Amino acid sequence: MAACVIPVQPFIAPTREWVRLEDGIATLGISASILSDLGEIVALELPEIGKILVTGQSAAVLESSKTSCDLYSPVSGTVTAVHTALQHDLSPLNHDPQDTWLLRIRTDITVLSSATHPIPR
Numbered sequence: 001m002a003a004c005v006i007p008v009q010p011f012i013a014p015t016r017e018w019v020r021l022e023d024g025i026a027t028l029g030i031s032a033s034i035l036s037d038l039g040e041i042v043a044l045e046l047p048e049i050g051k052i053l054v055t056g057q058s059a060a061v062l063e064s065s066k067t068s069c070d071l072y073s074p075v076s077g078t079v080t081a082v083h084t085a086l087q088h089d090l091s092p093l094n095h096d097p098q099d100t101w102l103l104r105i106r107t108d109i110t111v112l113s114s115a116t117h118p119i120p121r
Contacts, residue, residue: 018098019074026075026105028059035097038064041090046082046103053077053105060102077107 016034020027035041043063053059058070059079081104086093092100 017071017074021075021107021109024106024108025080026077026107026109027101028071028073028103028105029099029101030062030071030093030097032097034062034069035094038062038069039066040064040094043068044086044090044093044102046084046087047079049079049082051079053079059105071102073105075105075107075109077105077109080104080106 016031018029018031041062041064045061045063047053047059053073053076055073055076057073059073060071062069062071083100083102086100086102093102
């Protein structure tokens with residue numbers, strides 16, 4: 001049986017979060033289109049390490065001068081890391097959302113849903 005190779009490039013979930021899956025860890029961030037809709041992010045609420053998330057559950061909250069929105073988890077699992085530096089300086093997120101991670105989730109999945117698709121660069 002041939003080995004299944006899972007790309008580590010980020011994929012966009014249907015709710016426009018990006019996710020990169022590598023070695024059982026899903027790294028989550030926001031797409032440029034979310035940032036375009038919201039405008040500049042002024043506040044960010046991240047989950048606590050150890051929180052158990054279910055696919056489709058709110059994982060974080062983004063606040064802008066226009067509105068706030070939930071960031072949904074594209075996978076089920078346990079939060080293993082959060083990008084705490086963003087709570088003091090949101091400029092990386094506002095300037096380069098597709099290269100700025102927000103949280104990492106340990107998951108049992110090995111393949112992303114067919115609903116995800118590669119981020120166009």
